Structures are given as structure tokens and as C-alpha cells.
Amino acid sequence: MLYLIGLGLDNNEITVKGLEAVKSAEKVYAEFYTNTENIDLGKIEEKTGKEIDVLGREDVEQEDLVLESAEKRDTAFLVSGDPLTATTHYGIKHRAEEKDIETEVVHAPSIFTAIAETGLNVYKFGRTVTLPKNASPSSITEYIEKNNSIGLHTLILLDIDFPASEAAEKLKEMDSELTERRAIVLERANRENQKVTKGKLGMLSEKDFGETPHSIIIVGETSHMEEEFLDSHE
Numbered sequence: 001m002l003y004l005i006g007l008g009l010d011n012n013e014i015t016v017k018g019l020e021a022v023k024s025a026e027k028v029y030a031e032f033y034t035n036t037e038n039i040d041l042g043k044i045e046e047k048t049g050k051e052i053d054v055l056g057r058e059d060v061e062q063e064d065l066v067l068e069s070a071e072k073r074d075t076a077f078l079v080s081g082d083p084l085t086a087t088t089h090y091g092i093k094h095r096a097e098e099k100d101i102e103t104e105v106v107h108a109p110s111i112f113t114a115i116a117e118t119g120l121n122v123y124k125f126g127r128t129v130t131l132p133k134n135a136s137p138s139s140i141t142e143y144i145e146k147n148n149s150i151g152l153h154t155l156i157l158l159d160i161d162f163p164a165s166e167a168a169e170k171l172k173e174m175d176s177e178l179t180e181r182r183a184i185v186l187e188r189a190n191r192e193n194q195k196v197t198k199g200k201l202g203m204l205s206e207k208d209f210g211e212t213p214h215s216i217i218i219v220g221e222t223s224h225m226e227e228e229f230l231d232s233h234e
Helices: 015-023 042-047 059-061 065-070 087-098 111-118 138-149 164-174 177-178 224-232
Strands: 003-007 027-031 053-054 075-079 103-106 129-131 155-157 182-187 195-200 214-218
Touching: 003 015, 003 065, 003 087, 015 042, 015 075, 015 103, 027 059, 027 065, 042 053, 053 164, 059 065, 059 087, 065 075, 065 087, 075 087, 087 103, 111 155, 111 182, 111 195, 111 214, 129 138, 129 164, 138 155, 138 214, 155 164, 164 177, 164 182, 164 214
Parallel strands: 003 075, 003 103, 027 053, 027 075, 129 155
Antiparallel strands: 155 214, 182 195, 182 214
């Protein structure tokens, strides 16, 4: 059995169902290369009586230690946010099923639910894109434009240590027309020190933000309710 368990975006967001799954597992792993390591695993170990081994990217994607373990024993794999929002974790589930390993997914809060705190409706977001720190793929601006053409907002995920100000500057360089677009920076989603900042992308590129992770939203067409919320939180 392989349990894929979401930890949420901050401490205490793992569900009761998730904790029960950890208790029932013989081996427990966690990874944080897809998000910052801000979860106190010690608290989970105290609650469940299980020791948690933290794996690196190579252990998961190349060595496949999680599946090797799940072939022999009940194994829990803990990940930040929701288990199936990262393609890496979805790939693990798929490979497990190909090996006839029984799987169970335990969901948790993720960036895709946290964005609602910006005042924008989650149903009005188009395709999500990821902007890496050391590359400028043209697909980023192409999908922003596609989303914009049908009035949808664009969520831009950033590398873990990529400040939103630098990301906004890169987006301006990739497409100067984005400079005057309305945008929102969501800092440290779901944490106690979460912060939401709104403004033109050009202005956001000149602002100093707090510790990462950050996400950027390019605002599309807004409903009356969305507009009221945005205006009231200027």
C-alpha cells in the first residue's frame, strides 16, 4: 500500500485522515524539494509515533525509493500542499498503479485553493504556468495571453527561492505589454504571515517582498464582486 498524503501549506494542515494513514504505515517518507521546508515534521512524529525520513529529488525521481518501499510494506509519502498538484507526485501514483501497488490519496490545502483569498474567483482562472528562476520559456507569455483572451486570470508559480519582484521584472522583459497589467502577489500562502499585494506588474517589480515562496497572478476580466473585493483591499 502507498499512501500519498498532503501536508498543506503550513503546520497543522495535515488532516486527521492523513495522520491515521501515517500511523498505519510501516515506513514514512517526506519531501520538500517542491516547496519550502516549513512543516514541523517533529510534531507529526510525536502524534503518530513514526519516524519520518526526508528524501531529496534524486531519491524520489531517480532512485524511486518510495515505490521500492511500497512494494514491500505499507508506505506513506508526505508532500507539501496537495499530493496531486505536482506532476512528480502524480507520476509516482501512476507508476505505483502500473506495478499493481494499491494507492490511497489523502488531500490537503494547496495553492490552488489559497488563491481565493486574493478575492478572485477560483473558477475564473485559466491554465497555471510555472516561471523558473533561470529560464524564460516563451510558453509563459503565450498562456498568459491565451487566458487573457477569454477573460481568465493566470496563476504563475515561482521557483521556491524566486522573489516575486525579480519574477515580475523577468515577465516585463519577456513581454513589455505586461508592465501595465494588474497583478497580485501572494506571499507565503496559508501561513500566519501570508500577505497579498496588488498593483501594476511594473510597480510590483520594484517592491521588496518578504520571505518566499511567492506566487504572481495576472488579473483577467473581473466580476462586480471581484472588483469590489479588490477595491476594498487596496
